[in-house]
Amino acid sequence: MRLPVPVARVATASALAAALAVPAVGAVGAAPAVAASKKSTITLSGSTSVFPLASALTKKYSTLNSKVSFRVAQGGSDKGITDASKGRVSIGNSSRDPRADDPKGLNFYKIAKDAVCLITNPSNKLANGLTQKQVQDIFSGKIRSWSEVPGAQQTGTISLQARNEASGTLDAFENLFMGGDSLSSTAARLGSNGLIQAAVKRDPAAIGFVSIEFLGGVSAATYQGVACTTGNAKSGAYKGTRSFWMVTKGAPKGETARFINWIRTSSAARRIVVAQKAVPLK
Structure with a gap:
């Protein structure tokens, strides 16, 4: 860890x-006044x-x-x-x-703050959601087939989609979900949330993890019985929050x-x- x-x-x-001697913003929604000068980038x-x-x-x-x-x-x-x-x-x-x-x-x-959601293809909605133990076993490679996951609609080999080592989402996923277990070497390593979203969207056997902003066209699984929503992240009910x-x-x-x-x-x-x-x- x-x-x-x-x-x-x-x-x-x-x-x-x-x-930092920075004045607080006074008017609602207003940017602080600045002196006349050239444009800053x-x-x-x-x-x-x-x-x-x-x-x-x-x-x-x-x-x-x-x-x-x-x-x-x-x-x-x-x-x-x-x-x-x-x-x-x-x-x-x-x-x-x-x-x-x-x-x-x-x-x-x-x-x-942001919620990290576990996602599958829409054809493989996980009726029972996932526990932390199941997430650890799936992403460490101990569970390799969807037939071993109760509530899964698929039965074939699980296709793991994960982020590369430069990713903060990977760091959060390892700390929040994996409990010290190592990610399987069979996982595809992708460079962005959007790439994982696209991979899961086109592959019925895929599972991945993304920021909550990237749920279009995929199915977000419940985690420990709690849906991955902004409201549940705000209340603290959803534990996959960073x-x-x-x-x-x-x-x-x-x-x-x-x-x-x-x-x-x-x-x-x-x-x-x-x-x-x-x-x-x-």
Whole structure:
């Protein structure tokens, strides 16, 4: 299991507003006023899970602050964290928690929570859902046939679809679902949530795991008797829940700090988080 990072590296709202000398957003949904200057570009890279939310947030913020433009790329949480640590981007997007082996000098700002859903092909809806033991046995390779899974509509060999090592969703899945068991070497390793979604959608024998934003055309299984929904993630009933983070090298400054502060404090940003099926901080 990967070791958790010391709590001191996880920045709080008061630290962002006070220690960074960033004014809190006053008017509901408004971006902070900025002095006349040339346009600033905020660059982001990283998590494919955070990407839809980050894209929606940057699009809205651009309409509120004409002096800021954005470039948003993907590549996985580890790429975002590495890019931020090397100064390649202003913000690294991560869907995994900080780890002790992350580069030094990073600040992690929580922006939302997200549910990781277990998905199968629509022709193979799991009537009984899955327990943690079943998930461990399926993804470790101990259970290899759908005939061994009560409630499955298929009977053939299970096709495992998983994320690559750069993925924060993989990190969350291993920590939340696998209980220390290793992922089977037979699992396909894919580079994004969308690729897993597409693979499961076209393969009746497939099973995978994705952010809740990627459920179109697939069937989400209940986990430990609880459906994978935003409401159940918010209440804590659904246990496959993780955090979304924005990561900076040291304390963010200027427009980057204002943008992160807006995400964490404004009503407009909160509405976007909800619309993207994530769970807001408050």
